[in-house]
Amino acid sequence: MTTLHRTLRRLDSWLFAALAILAFAAAGYLATRYHHVADWTHDARASLSKESRAVLARLDGPVEITSYANPQGPLRQGIASFIARYQQTKPDISLRFVDPQLDPGAMREKGITVDGELVIRYHGREQHLDDLSSEAPLTNALERLARGGDRIVAFVTGDGERRADGQANADLGTFMHQLEGRGMRAVPLNFAQVTAVPEHTDLVVLASPSAPLPPGGVQALVNYVADGGNLLWLTDPQGPQPLGNDLGLQPLADALGVTVLPGTLSDPSGSALGLHDPHMIALGDYPAQAITRGFTLTTLFPEVAALAAHPGRDWSAVPFLRSNPQTRIDTGQPDLDSQPGRALDFGFALSRLSPSPAKREQRAAVVGDGDFLSNTYLGNGGNRALGERLFDWLLGDDALVNLPPRGAPDRFLQLSQGGLNAVTFGFLAGLPLALLLVGGLVVWRRRRY
Template identity: 65%
Template structure:
């Protein structure tokens, strides 16, 4: 057989095999897709928080989208939810044409084309816009079951839950409300007791003495099984708060913490207490982020009671105390506790456990300091524990650590030289070698 013919035949067969392989690859990729995300914690594909919330939902989630079949809205919604369905196969999506039955849509309260209603067990959540943040918040609300009512004591100079001042808690509270908590004011000049169905009361550093009626209402609330978060600032413990401290068997010690070792972390003020290690507790289990606490009041257990105290914030051994006028109090040396989680069997038959947290600092959740390290993540853990949402405590913190590229001046100079000089020079050398070989051939 002609050698030339065999060579041509082999060439045609090889081309045919390549064509068949390309067709097979195209056929498979049209029906199966595989994406790889190399960013930290797969931030581009799905956040760790979203994956964690999906894992908490131990049953099917049905999503109904009231989207018009005209246009590309349905395809957009289906494509956006596809990655969540890959992580949770029992997440089902269906569409309803809102134009088919306008009366039924009015009864449902559907006013936006493409509005989503999520159903999980006997719970439901609505979404007008579909983003990963809004979707994750809706899933968290499904896990909680219903909105948690958090009452913030007001009227005596406390940190405001809706305030924008440096010492207020507005930024943190607005983020809590997105995940199923509802903040309401509690002014004891208008009411004589904590309203029913209040899940948590927050006493955030009153600047003036509480009225006797307010103190009695709070102690009665504790006696009846209510949950409390007390943010106690240094120097603000007056006689009006003493009954609350006595009921909890916790004492706010005089003075404030100072820690000279904070200078090693670049902190110029020794009153800034930075923590990276935490005593073992249900709030801080698995928590490794660094938190920052300015102007901290030390706490101590004064006697045994039916409360089970669990310290979860503790200073370093190098810490000591100083009075508020700056003189050192040598009798109190670290490590000193400034955060306690208290629990006991609830006096109320509606709850099995009563929970209280007292922290010798309220600034760490304020608008000024919330963005420092893991302050926000720790605050979310504290609220989740106080509200009994233990399954949400171990949720990964929001945000991704790889959004900012930090390089030194030497690394920046090396990168600049590489892109401006080395890479173009390398391309010239390669091009010259190719041209030299072709000339020799």
């Protein structure tokens, strides 16, 4: 090798080193100017959920978060890392820390009782939060701020309805307790004590009455609907006659343009899913509607009444719950039973221009089963998620309609015995042999040249 060749090789080495240093310096400079985060986990579970991003999109101004956390220990760092995920989506979220030990009297006056407690302020409103164990508590607090206050949900009581605060199997206490964390407040509405739906009621729920409502109560509901109020009517099968006639609710059914058909849906194909009762209706596919758009979870309905909507009214009635073609209506009288062969609707979402000048759109929903939200069946599949979507839609919070909970299938690796043996052999024998072969090839090439 000549002197010129050696000089050129040294120059080439120095040039490569200079270019590498320049590349690293450029990468470091760009890293300080630009910020990029990539989440490669399944369904992006390490990032904010779509639900949280939808809530943040509803916040049209800055959000101020104050954390009263002790500066000693890792608590502040953990809180800052958690809030940083929200700041990536909404940069005008600010976070500041206050040492609660500097002024204990002021902390008591502010109601700060937990180290690390957050006070979230938005448009003059505030929420206190002392739980950051998961994304849900903070998102729920932001959702309550986005709503502008609690939504009043009035539950009709006094006629054997499902109780919003009850713990019995048929009641809705568990479901409503979860909704309270999202800014909805349940109040009783007993027509034996009042003659009309109170003002400032955002939604009235008629949850499976088992006794006839007083005529004044039915008329109050009809007037409420006529004035533009939002309504959720949960029905249950109750004999061979139409439910509206049994309970004196025909005027309400007429006002909505929906008929509750007599009998109970029966689906023998549920046995393939392990359902021994043909009256148990399982759904995994839904008609296209805002409530069920993108919803893929399986839901279970224990006893279902079929519904029919009357065309030509001012309401727009769109089905969002529909059985499969194998179902039929069982009335207990064989000569009146329907034959399988067509799908049957049992959930309708109704909307129209609101008669009230204070509202743009009026919404109502009728579902032919009230058990799916009860304490007994709420935990089955996507029942809770569907109920939350239904309430969000009825309250007009379309952007807050919940999406199904995201799983994390990449946390587990399921292998057959053959696959496990292959992985074991690969790590214990295959990988070391491959390294030895590569090392031997490198040594042979060096000795050769």
